Each structure stands twice: as structure tokens, then as C-alpha cells.
Amino acid sequence: xxxxxxxxxxxxxxDNYAYLTHGPEGTCIIDAPEAGPIIATLEARGWLPxxxxxxxxxxxxxxxxxxxxxxxxxxTVIGPQAEADKMPTMDRYVAEGDTGGAGxxxxxxxxxxxxxxxxxxxxxxxxxxxxxxxxxMALGCGRVFEGTFEQMHDSLSKLAALPGDTVVCSGHEYTxxxxxxARTIEPENPxxxxxxxxxxxxxxxxxxxxxxxxxxxxxTNPFLRSGQPSVAEAVGLQGATAQEVFAEVRRxxxxx
Numbered sequence: 001x002x003x004x005x006x007x008x009x010x011x012x013x014x015d016n017y018a019y020l021t022h023g024p025e026g027t028c029i030i031d032a033p034e035a036g037p038i039i040a041t042l043e044a045r046g047w048l049p050x051x052x053x054x055x056x057x058x059x060x061x062x063x064x065x066x067x068x069x070x071x072x073x074x075x076t077v078i079g080p081q082a083e084a085d086k087m088p089t090m091d092r093y094v095a096e097g098d099t100g101g102a103g104x105x106x107x108x109x110x111x112x113x114x115x116x117x118x119x120x121x122x123x124x125x126x127x128x129x130x131x132x133x134x135x136x137m138a139l140g141c142g143r144v145f146e147g148t149f150e151q152m153h154d155s156l157s158k159l160a161a162l163p164g165d166t167v168v169c170s171g172h173e174y175t176x177x178x179x180x181x182a183r184t185i186e187p188e189n190p191x192x193x194x195x196x197x198x199x200x201x202x203x204x205x206x207x208x209x210x211x212x213x214x215x216x217x218x219x220t221n222p223f224l225r226s227g228q229p230s231v232a233e234a235v236g237l238q239g240a241t242a243q244e245v246f247a248e249v250r251r252x253x254x255x256x
Contacts, residue, residue, distance in 0.1 A: 004104040005127040007169070009208050010041050015173040016060050017210060019131060021124070025102045026050045030122060030131045031171060033060050035067030048072065051100070053107070054079035055133035056119040057086035061171065082111075082118030094120065112159065114152025115142030121159065123166075130162060130214070133171035138212045139195070140178035141223040143254065149247035153226070156246075160224050164215030175199050175209035181256045182222050185234045185249060191219040222249050 005023040012018050012033035019030040020041060027047040029038060031054060042049060052075055054062055062079075065088045069075055078100065081093035094100070096111040104126035112121050112135040119142075122131040134142035135152075136159050144152050159168075179196045186192055195216060199209045218224050225231045226246035232238050235248045 005124070005129070007127075007129065007167070007211070008041060008045075009169070009210065010037050011173070011208065012037050012064075013060055017169075017171055017173065017208065018064075019169050020047070020049070021105055021127070021129070022047050023103065023105055023127075025105045028053060028101065028105060029068070030169065031055055031061045031133055032064035032068055035064035035071065038064060038068065039071050049075060051075070052077045053122050053131065054087065054090065055121065055131065055135075055171070056080065056116045057083040058116065058134070061133060062087050080109075080111075080118040080120045082113075082120075083116065086118075096120075110158060112136075112155035114144050114147040114149075114155050117146045119155075123162070128163070128166050129169060129211075130159065130166050131169045132159065135159065136168055136217065136221075136224075137170040137172060138168070138175040138178065138210050138217070139182050139199075139221050140174060140253070141221075141250070144250060149250055150243055152250070153243045153246040156223060160214070160218060162214060164213070164218065166214040167211045168214050168217060169211040173208060173210070175212075176203055178221075181253050182220065184252075184256070185222040186220075186225070186230055189220065189230070191216075195220050 005021045008020040010018040016033035021028045027049040029052045076091045078092045079090040081095045094109045098109045101107045107122045107124045110121045115134045227242035232245045
């Protein structure tokens with residue numbers, strides 16, 4: 001994959017990921033589960049971050065903010081306006097359609113409520129990068145804690161409308177567990193079977209399974225495939241709306 005921006009996936013905590021982008025316009029951090037691994041990765045590369053983008057208020061995405069500010073006093077921290085009362089103070093609050101950055105690192109905000117009510121994704125269209133945290137995930141989606149199934153379906157539909165070569169940078173190493181569930185929905189999906197083999201090989205080698213391509217998610221992720229007759233049939237909802245099928249798939253995952 002060739003892009004003007006370098007992208008680095010940073011493992012944090014037990015199964016979280018932060019991301020770094022680096023290019024001519026500077027260095028950006030996306031989400032801050034904990035500061036230590038992020039600082040170590042930056043310092044190993046000699047990168048000085050200017051910006052930290054925060055997707056939602058959960059502690060495993062904001063826990064490192066204070067230490068990152070202490071280490072990088074000029075850091076500008078940007079997060080969702082809708083969750084301003086639930087997280088550490090930001091330098092800038094953003095909502096749907098707001099933009100920032102420059103060049104291939106220019107980003108726009110996509111509101112993706114469901115996992116939390118104010119969850120946002122950051123889309124760097126020039127670099128074909130999409131930072132989804134706990135909304136769209138590899139072979140899955142985040143649990144619907146604050147919003148509704150309808151909201152989450154609508155949010156994922158917005159993301160699914162992006163170009164297939166978009167690189168989805170999600171927030172957790174949940175892919176093997178998600179794959180086991182996905183196989184219960186579409187056990188004969190050849191793209192899914194092939195992807196599971198690749199995921200298992202990556203984990204056996206100690207490699208992250210994210211980021212992933214949106215086109216692969218469209219082919220294998222049951223939460224993006226609720227409009228497919230095979231998925232509707234798998235959950236006994238032939239003829240139902242995609243939104244109804246999604247809700248049933250999510251309920252089954254919650255109980256899996």
C-alpha cells in the first residue's frame with residue numbers, strides 16, 4: 001500500500017490500538033488508550049506530534065491524554081462536541097463535516113453514534129484512511145452501549161458508502177473473536193473463510209489484524225451485510241429490512 005502518509009498501528013493496553021500518521025504536514029495521533037507505547041513509538045521515530053484526534057469518551061480511548069499533553073506541551077487535542085461533558089477538556093470540539101489538517105493528512109468528521117451517542121470517525125480522504133475506533137471494526141462493530149441499533153446501522157451505512165479501497169483503522173484487536181461469530185452467520189462465505197485463515201495466521205505471528213480494507217469488510221463483515229439475503233436467511237428474517245436484520249445480528253453477537 002503506497003501513500004504519502006506513513007501509518008503506524010500502536011498496540012496499547014490489553015487489546016487497544018492507537019494510530020500515528022506522519023507526512024510532510026506533520027504527525028498526528030488518533031486516540032490515546034495509554035501514553036507509554038505512543039510516546040515510545042514517536043520517540044523511536046523522532047516524530048513530534050502536533051495533533052491528537054479523539055473519537056469518543058471511553059477511558060480506553062482517552063486515558064493517555066494527560067500524559068501526552070505533559071510530554072508534548074504544544075499538542076492540540078480535538079474531540080467530539082457531543083461528548084464534551086464526558087471527557088477531558090479538548091482544545092477544539094468538532095461535529096459532522098468539520099475539517100482540519102492539511103494535504104493528505106486533511107481530515108473530516110463523520111458522526112457515527114451507536115457505541116456512544118457522540119462517537120465520531122475521522123476520514124483522511126486524500127490518504128484513504130478512516131479512523132473508526134469502536135464503530136466499524138474488523139469483522140464486527142462496537143457494542144451498542146448508549147445509542148440504538150437503528151443509530152448504529154445508520155452510522156455503519158454512512159461508512160459503507162465510502163470507496164472500497166478505504167483503509168479502516170479500528171480500535172481493538174477483536175478480529176478473531178468477531179470472526180468466530182461471523183462464521184455462524186455465513187459459514188459458507190468463501191471470502192470470510194479465506195479471511196479467517198489470514199487473521200489466524202497474522203495472530204499466530206504476533207501481528208495486528210488491523211487496519212483492514214473497507215472492501216474486505218463489505219465482503220465478510222456481517223454487520224455491513226445485513227442487506228444480503230444470505231444474512232437475512234441466517235437469522236430467520238427473510239424479507240425484513242436491512243435495519244431489522246442488523247438489529248438481530250447485533251443481538252446475537254451480544255449473546256455469543
